[in-house]
Amino acid sequence: MGIEAQFQKVEEKLFQNRYLVDSGQPHIKVMPHDKPSKNLLAMTHLCPAGCYSQAENGQVELTADGCLECGTCRILCEPAGEITWEYPRGGYGILFKFG
Amino acid sequence: MIEEKFDAIVIGAGMAGNAAAYTMASRGLKVLQLERGEYPGSKNVQGGILYADMLEKIIPEFRDEAPLERRLIEQRFWFMTDKAHTGMHYRNDDFNEERPNRYTIIRSQFDRWFSRQAQEKGAILLCETTALELIRDGHDKVIGVRTDRSGGAIHADVVVLAEGVNGLLGARAELRSVPAADHVALAVKEMHFLPAETIEARFNLKADQGLVIEAAGTISHGMTGMGFIYTNKESISVGIGCIVADFAKNGITPTQLLDNFKKHPSVAPLIAGSEVKEYAAHLIPEGGFKAVPQLFGDGWVICGDAGQFNNAVHKEGSNLAMTSGRLAAEAIFQIKSRREPMTKANLALYKKMLDDSFVMKDLRKYKDMPALLHNSAANLFLTYPELVSKAMENFVRVDGKTKIEKEKDTIRNFRKARGFGLIGDAIRLARAWR
Numbered sequence: 001m002g003i004e005a006q007f008q009k010v011e012e013k014l015f016q017n018r019y020l021v022d023s024g025q026p027h028i029k030v031m032p033h034d035k036p037s038k039n040l041l042a043m044t045h046l047c048p049a050g051c052y053s054q055a056e057n058g059q060v061e062l063t064a065d066g067c068l069e070c071g072t073c074r075i076l077c078e079p080a081g082e083i084t085w086e087y088p089r090g091g092y093g094i095l096f097k098f099g
Numbered sequence: 100m101i102e103e104k105f106d107a108i109v110i111g112a113g114m115a116g117n118a119a120a121y122t123m124a125s126r127g128l129k130v131l132q133l134e135r136g137e138y139p140g141s142k143n144v145q146g147g148i149l150y151a152d153m154l155e156k157i158i159p160e161f162r163d164e165a166p167l168e169r170r171l172i173e174q175r176f177w178f179m180t181d182k183a184h185t186g187m188h189y190r191n192d193d194f195n196e197e198r199p200n201r202y203t204i205i206r207s208q209f210d211r212w213f214s215r216q217a218q219e220k221g222a223i224l225l226c227e228t229t230a231l232e233l234i235r236d237g238h239d240k241v242i243g244v245r246t247d248r249s250g251g252a253i254h255a256d257v258v259v260l261a262e263g264v265n266g267l268l269g270a271r272a273e274l275r276s277v278p279a280a281d282h283v284a285l286a287v288k289e290m291h292f293l294p295a296e297t298i299e300a301r302f303n304l305k306a307d308q309g310l311v312i313e314a315a316g317t318i319s320h321g322m323t324g325m326g327f328i329y330t331n332k333e334s335i336s337v338g339i340g341c342i343v344a345d346f347a348k349n350g351i352t353p354t355q356l357l358d359n360f361k362k363h364p365s366v367a368p369l370i371a372g373s374e375v376k377e378y379a380a381h382l383i384p385e386g387g388f389k390a391v392p393q394l395f396g397d398g399w400v401i402c403g404d405a406g407q408f409n410n411a412v413h414k415e416g417s418n419l420a421m422t423s424g425r426l427a428a429e430a431i432f433q434i435k436s437r438r439e440p441m442t443k444a445n446l447a448l449y450k451k452m453l454d455d456s457f458v459m460k461d462l463r464k465y466k467d468m469p470a471l472l473h474n475s476a477a478n479l480f481l482t483y484p485e486l487v488s489k490a491m492e493n494f495v496r497v498d499g500k501t502k503i504e505k506e507k508d509t510i511r512n513f514r515k516a517r518g519f520g521l522i523g524d525a526i527r528l529a530r531a532w533r
Contacts, residue, residue, distance in 0.1 A: 006291075006361060006375060010354045013289075013378040020137070039347060046346050048287045048353040048380035069142060070380040071265035072285050075343055079277050087135055087267060090247050091227030095141045098290045098334070098377050099206035 010050040014066040022092040026064040028073065029084045036060040039076040040083070046072060069094050105131045105255040107431060108244055109222075110230050110268060112139035114417045115403025116261030117213040118157055118424030124220035126432045131253060132214070132222050133246060135229040140210030143263075144288065144381035145417060146329050146336055148311065149204045153418035157425050158216060162198065166208040168331040169309025170199035177365065179316030179326075180488040184365045195308070203309050203329050203336075233258060233272045233399070240442075241398030244268070257431055257441040258399045261424055264382045266405040274399065275392035278407070280347060281473055282386030284324065286340030287353040289361075291373035295333050301369055302330055313414065316484035318360050322349055323476045326360045327414075328369065335370055337361060340383055342473060353380065383416065384409040388466035394453070395446040400427045408458060411472075412465050412532075419458050426452040467531040475524050482519050486512055 028051075030040070040060050043052040049066040052073070062083075074085040087093075109120045112134035120132045136142040148171065154161050173190035194200060218224055225248070234243045234252050243254035260269045264283065269275050295306070302310055314326040324341030339353075339360045346353065360366060384390065384407040391408070394401045402408075403420035410419060430449035431441070439445050453459050472479065490509045513521065 006370065006373065007358050008375075010352070013354065013375070016376055016378060042347040045350055045352050046285075046343075048285065050352075050354075068378075068380040069265075070285060071382050072343055072346075072380075074265065075278060075280050075283055075382070076347060085267075087229045090135050090229040091137050093142075095137050096144060096207050096377065096379060098208075099140055099142075099144045099147075099210075099379060 010048075011066070014049055017068075018095045018097055019065070020092050020095060021065050022088050025089065026062070027086045027088040027093065028062060028064045028067065030060055030062045031082055031084070033059060033082070037077075037080065037082055039080070042076065043073050046076070048072070067094065103129075105129045105253070106435060107131075107257050107259055108133065108253060108255040109259045109261055110244070110266075111261040111263055111403075112136075112210060112214045112224065112226075113143045113261060113263060113403060114210075114213075114420035115405075115424035116259070117210065117217055118421040119259045119261055119402060119428045120222040121157060121213070121217040121220055122425050122428030123431060124217055124222035126428075127221075128432060128435060130217075130222040131255065132217065132224045133228045133230050133244070134214075134224060134226045136226060138207070138211055138226055139214035139224070140207035143206045143210055144286075144379045145204070145206045146288070146327055146338065146414070147204050147206055147417065148329065148414070149202045149209065150415065150418035151198065151200055151202065153421045157421060165212050166204065168203040168205060169304070169307055170194065171201040171203065171311055172304070172308045173310035175310065175312040177312060177314040177316070178484045178487055179314050179318050179363065179365070180484050181317050182364060183488045183492070184314065184316070185484070185487045185491050190310075203311075203331050205331060205334075230262070230268055233268055235398075239397060241272075241396070256398070256435075257446070259402060259424070259427055259431075260399060260405055261402045261420075262405050264384050264404040266401075269401060269405060274396060275401065275405075278382075278384065278386065278390065280344035281342055282384065282390045282407070282469070284340040284342050284383040284385045285346055285353060285380065286338050286383055287357045287378070287380045288336055288338030289357065289375050289379075290377040291335045291337055291370045292333060292376055293335065293370075293373045297372075298330055298333070298335060304330065314360070315480060317481055318356075318363065319480050320349060320351055320356065321477050321481050322346065323473045323480070328366065334376070335373065337366070337370060342385060343382070345473075345476065385411045385469055387411060387469045388459070388462040389469070391462065395443060395449050397443045398441050400431070400446055400449050402427050408462070410461050410465065412468055413461075415461075422456060422458050423453060426456060426458075465531065471527055471531045475520075475527070478519055478521075478524055482516060483521075486516050
């Protein structure tokens with residue numbers, strides 16, 4: 001494998017992982033907001049799977065399919081109610097081959 | 100729906116959960132273990148190092164069968180600047196002993212094995228089952244759990260919450276709070292595959308021998324954090340972790356931080372040409388002694404990462420998890436043997452056993468360390484590595500300057516650093532260590 005293959009974009013890194021996606025049932029949801037809080041906005045760079053992004057209207061959106069279930073967003077955003085964070089249904093989500 | 104009532108329900112099939120399930124089942128208790136992943140280990144991430152002593156106390160003959168990667172014979176500590184590392188390497192032939200002290204492991208394989216041992220002792224394992232909430236009776240005693248598998252409740256005398264750093268059940272039931280952002284680190288890790296011979300040549304190892312590199316310095320961009328490199332049989336685990344509160348302020352992405360570490364001139368040659376097969380992220384409890392929550396109550400105990408059991412200084416988590424799981428199981432067995440109920444007063448025995456063990460004693464020893472590392476991060480991870488590197492370069496590089504002149508340069512640099520609080524940091528560090 002060439003040197004460039006070691007330094008992929010996060011979406012490509014996730015492509016090596018094994019998931020069973022629970023389509024249409026995201027286990028994390030961003031609550032409706034006009035302006036994202038500091039912590040919610042921080043998730044756009046802090047999420048290790050790049051699940052959070054900022055839309056043109058300034059609101060923070062989430063696509064949970066590549067979620068690694070680390071819980072960083074739960075630590076920062078759940079206590080203030082900016083997101084809801086559940087485990088995926090049993091058997092779904094990230095399935096680490098090595099861990 | 101499961102009609103049967105169990106002696107204990109264990110939430111999670113990681114280190115703590117498997118240790119608890121194995122210990123209780125092997126003493127004849129009726130144990131149900133719930134795991135939300137497809138198989139034990141499928142949700143678990145670790146560097147990872149296995150400490151033999153703590154597993155021996157549970158399964159003495161584990162070396163015969165357990166999936167172990169390499170026995171560790173060398174430890175390298177690297178103090179890093181952008182282009183250099185100042186290292187301290189410790190290698191000892193005594194580590195090639197008959198019963199080695201530490202091994203690298205791959206968690207998804209190890210956890211499956213450990214869980215199988217518990218099942219062979221009689222524990223019942225239900226995978227792909229997410230526990231949703233604890234059930235309590237009219238007196239607030241925990242009497243079972245509700246899962247996403249069937250609407251029905253599963254009942255037991257005691258619930259062992261070995262649900263990991265994110266454990267939702269305990270937090271939902273307000274047995275403990277969501278960990279604070281300065282009490283957890285986010286670590287990202289990649290599995291780099293290379294032929295065993297290549298790994299052995301690059302790291303100066305023989306077959307089955309392994310080593311660990313722990314690296315701190317400018318690689319964490321002023322955040323409290325560390326990089327690590329672990330040799331497995333045919334792969335190298337490369338990762339870096341920093342405190343979540345620091346990450347939130349810093350602005351760098353975890354993947355960028357990891358890629359920068361991999362590109363460091365001291366690291367890149369070690370992993371050159373590897374094939375990356377997995378990218379993982381996980382939280383590590385870093386709050387230490389002061390972050391440990393209430394660990395027992397009427398009908399429940401907390402073990403492992405869920406109890407913040409991690410010794411951040413020595414990078415020991417899994418052995419504290421295993422030991423807390425084993426002690427919870429032994430306490431439950433003792434109470435059961437006396438035919439007494441699983442009340443808070445009786446389960447206090449678990450906490451007493453923990454207090455008497457290395458788990459709480461080690462955590463107490465370093466109780467001031469997490470805050471110190473966090474508060475002095477800029478100095479410890481940016482200023483001092485540069486200082487040490489400059490002193491080393493000054494010592495090693497031959498450029499016509501007299502040695503007296505060089506020595507003066509180094510002393511001048513250290514004097515300047517006194518302005519940053521070098522001496523104060525040294526004293527605080529010594530105190531927190533003691």
